[in-house]
């Protein structure tokens with residue numbers, strides 16, 4: 379996202395606690411669909427959402443131990459991306475060239491970040507805040523920013539002190555563009571802020587932004 | 594007698610009843626009804642059983658039930674916990690979500706019937722109403738999780754969760770994606786992890802709970 383002249387390739391793709399060990403979830407980075415998964419021991423990976431075999435979405439697959447298995451024919455990929463096993467040919471050692479396409483993926487302050495492989499700079503800092511929740515809006519990032527003049531742009535999203543849900547809160551909204559004009563907001567708030575009040579405030583905010591977009 | 598369920602395999606409401614029965618270990622006699630394309634449920638023989646001509650129908654031996662939420666109550670009887678913890682507040686919350694499940698059926702459920710079986714419907718209206726429902730569930734589950742609860746009404750599942758689960762899980766069949774709902778995703782995973790959980794077309798059990806295929810065992 380390009381903000382205030384600075385550019386970062388990192389895009390927030392969720393909150394760490396929503397991607398528990400042993401799950402795979404869909405993600406998105408600059409128009410590319412992703413499969414984000416966490417192994418049984420906690421290793422997090424972000425891959426293109428495309429099985430090297432026949433292109434099935436890997437986000438529809440499942441995690442078993444330290445591997446991600448495709449739902450279609452069960453090809454299984456290790457955390458290094460390499461295909462480990464092909465159920466239809468159990469005695470075959472899969473060629474090294476068969477591998478999932480990885481993006482860079484990092485976690486800090488309870489946020490999952492994704493960037494294009496090898497092209498990422500430092501992670502946007504959201505220190506001092508606590509992860510709240512993620513929610514999608516039918517609006518573009520620019521429309522969200524325009525609705526919140528009290529927040530300032532920073533690499534990765536919007537940040538500032540606003541009154542939300544009747545209380546003053548330190549709010550950070552990390553913005554992730556989804557398909558079809560939707561944006562995912564990954565919200566963080568101050569450690570002392572009432573999470574229920576901020577969550578309900580975000581619901582109100584979503585209603586008013588979507589009404590503005592529809593009008 | 595063994596309770597007899599007049600059933601259609603692709604119906605979310607019939608699945609609710611099959612799932613509940615499986616979770617509490619009640620065996621059902623299944624009578625397959627040719628809902629589509631035969632419209633058997635609209636014929637005179639079926640209407641003699643249920644004048645409304647709707648599925649599912651549960652014959653308990655004593656009663657003929659035609660509302661799936663009533664069937665959940667009947668099945669859960671004698672299985673403590675599935676109807677709440679006995680408190681007034683849990684009982685009321687369970688009723689709240691049983692009623693909410695009718696909104697899910699009218700929105701996400703109808704969108705799915707429109708897309709799969711070509712039911713006439715205001716498809717955009719159904720999808721928008723369905724998204725409103727999903728957002729309510731997601732916000733509720735967020736607050737529940739803050740309080741350390743994984744399910745709709747407490748820290749263990751009740752008939753409320755089973756009533757709401759199928760039409761939520763099948764939302765993509767009606768063109769409503771579940772990608773933006775991390776809380777719903779974790780809740781669905783918790784339900785799919787329950788001992789005795791059964792599948793239906795479009796809702797799978799957790800593959801990772803099955804043993805990995807043996808290497809060399811073709």
Ligand code: FES
Pocket residue numbers: 429430431432433434448449450451452453
């Ligand atoms: S498409 Fe993934 S295993 Fe065949």
